[in-house]
Amino acid sequence: MNASDSILDVRKLKQYFHVNKNLTMKAVDDVSFQIKKGEIFGLVGETGSGKSTIARTIMGIYPAVEGEIYFKGEMISNQRIFRQNKKKVRRNMQTIFQDSAAALNPRMTIEQIIAEPLRIHRLASGKKELQEKIDRLLLEVGLDSSLKSKYPGEISGGQRQRVAIARCIGMDPDLIIADEPIASLDISIQAQIVTLFQDLQRKYGFTFLFYRA
Ligand SMILES: Nc1ncnc2c1ncn2[C@@H]1O[C@H](COP(=O)(O)OP(=O)(O)O)[C@@H](O)[C@H]1O
Ligand SMILES: [Mg+2]
Numbered sequence: 715m716n717a718s719d720s721i722l723d724v725r726k727l728k729q730y731f732h733v734n735k736n737l738t739m740k741a742v743d744d745v746s747f748q749i750k751k752g753e754i755f756g757l758v759g760e761t762g763s764g765k766s767t768i769a770r771t772i773m774g775i776y777p778a779v780e781g782e783i784y785f786k787g788e789m790i791s792n793q794r795i796f797r798q799n800k801k802k803v804r805r806n807m808q809t810i811f812q813d814s815a816a817a818l819n820p821r822m823t824i825e826q827i828i829a830e831p832l833r834i835h836r837l838a839s840g841k842k843e844l845q846e847k848i849d850r851l852l853l854e855v856g857l858d859s860s861l862k863s864k865y866p867g868e869i870s871g872g873q874r875q876r877v878a879i880a881r882c883i884g885m886d887p888d889l890i891i892a893d894e895p896i897a898s899l900d901i902s903i904q905a906q907i908v909t910l911f912q913d914l915q916r917k918y919g920f921t922f923l924f925y926r927a
Pocket of ligand 2: 765766767893894
């Protein structure tokens with residue numbers, strides 16, 4: 715495999731939590747995997763097996779105890795390097811969580827939620843372009859633009875997850891970490907959201923790290 719095809723390369727990652735002086739919790743112990751550009755990489759593990767810890771370590775929330783993480787060929791597990799690249803990495807790596815209700819600000823409208831990161835990262839120039847972008851993102855995730863003025867509490871769980879996905883793909887990230895994104899949805903809705911991820915991958919070549927219990 716060509717090194718440039720690799721989006722994420724996790725090598726012998728270890729993550730321990732020191733619960734107290736006698737107890738060390740080995741949340742992640744010697745995990746290695748590699749994700750290629752444009753693939754949906756599924757990581758299956760029961761609750762407590764360390765999936766979210768791996769995600770947080772990739773995102774640089776915890777420094778790795780041991781092992782290395784390479785993002786687009788660049789080492790990001792070293793804290794000094796990570797701090798230097800923080801803004802770039804944060805923008806290019808986006809996350810979707812199980813509980814989208816908690817991840818979306820309840821006091822912001824759907825429109826404001828999708829617009830916020832686009833504004834912060836200046837991904838739209840002017841009001842008109844921003845509006846067009848929001849409308850297009852809603853369409854991509856299968857939501858009617860009439861939902862724009864609604865608040866997260868006024869729409870269904872599946873719709874909220876679609877909003878989270880719209881917000882995420884608006885950043886055009888190189889990697890999307892979806893941490894059990896369908897776990898809290900009804901079975902029938904789960905299939906729809908999986909299909910949406912597959913459509914987005916096929917259409918735009920998005921790369922996913924997809925967790926399932
Ligand atoms: N900040 C932390 N401090 C101590 N233990 C933790 C911390 N975060 C996670 N753990 C423990 O690490 C293990 C893995 O948790 P987690 O990564 O959340 O698993 P998963 O996402 O697969 O359910 C669990 O036993 C959890 O209790
Ligand atoms: Mg988890």
